[in-house]
Structure formats: structure tokens, C-alpha cells
Amino acid sequence: MQLFCVHEVGGLSLRRLLKHPHLADRVLAKYVVNRHLDNRGSTLSTVKHDLLGCQHLSPNIKGHLKTAWEKLQVWEEKRRSKLRPPWSLPLWLFMTGLARAHGRTAANKVAQRE
Numbered sequence: 001m002q003l004f005c006v007h008e009v010g011g012l013s014l015r016r017l018l019k020h021p022h023l024a025d026r027v028l029a030k031y032v033v034n035r036h037l038d039n040r041g042s043t044l045s046t047v048k049h050d051l052l053g054c055q056h057l058s059p060n061i062k063g064h065l066k067t068a069w070e071k072l073q074v075w076e077e078k079r080r081s082k083l084r085p086p087w088s089l090p091l092w093l094f095m096t097g098l099a100r101a102h103g104r105t106a107a108n109k110v111a112q113r114e
Contacts, residue, residue, distance in 0.1 A: 001049050002044065004031050017055055021064035028068035036075045044075055 005014045008027050017024050028051060035047045042044065054060045087095070 001031060001054075004034065012055070015057065018058035018061055021061045024054070024058075024061055025065045025067050028065055029071050032071040032075065033070055036071075044079065046074070047075075048072060 001013045005027055006012065007016050008030060009017055009023070015032070017027060031045055031050070051065060051068055
């Protein structure tokens with residue numbers, strides 16, 4: 001991140017950049033986009049921790065990195081979910097009806113009520 005900031009701002013170190021919240025937001029937003037488009041394996045969690053580290057180094061910028069956090073959120077929303085997609089409503093209704101029908105045909109009266 002330090003090298004990116006020095007290159008992007010023309011020699012201004014990260015620590016000095018963080019003293020200017022609006023400039024830091026713009027540069028860090030570019031950093032997030034650059035890491036997202038970079039195919040060398042930059043992970044979302046690494047970039048998120050980079051932003052959190054910047055806020056830790058310079059608490060005065062907390063709340064001023066709106067654009068950088070928005071870019072990170074877009075990256076997070078673009079990721080494929082590893083969760084199973086939910087059932088469609090017709091399939092869910094069919095499965096519920098089938099379960100109820102099986103319950104009604106049970107020989108045991110207690111099982112029918114459950």
C-alpha cells in the first residue's frame with residue numbers, strides 16, 4: 001500500500017497522506033479498485049485490513065474514507081456467494097404440502113398432529 005500511495009500521489013508517504021482525509025479517501029479508493037482489478041491474488045480481507053490499518057494509524061480519518069469503503073463494499077457484493085441458493089417459492093410450497101400429506105397418512109395419531 002505504501003508503494004501504491006507514493007506512486008499515485010507523487011512521492012507523498014502513506015503517513016503524510018493520511019493527514020489529508022479527502023485526498024486519502026480518493027487515493028485509497030483507487031487502491032481498492034486497483035487491487036480488485038489486479039489478478040495477482042489480492043484478497044478482499046487483505047484490502048479491508050489495509051483500510052482498517054490506515055484508520056488505526058490515523059484516527060482522524062475515521063469516517064472520512066466513504067468512497068474507499070463504498071468501493072470495498074461493491075467488491076464484496078460482486079463476489080460469488082458460497083451459500084446454496086434458496087428454494088423457489090413453488091418448490092418450497094410443494095415440499096411443505098408433501099410433508100403435510102405424509103403426516104396426515106401416518107398410522108399413529110400423534111404423528112398426524114405433528
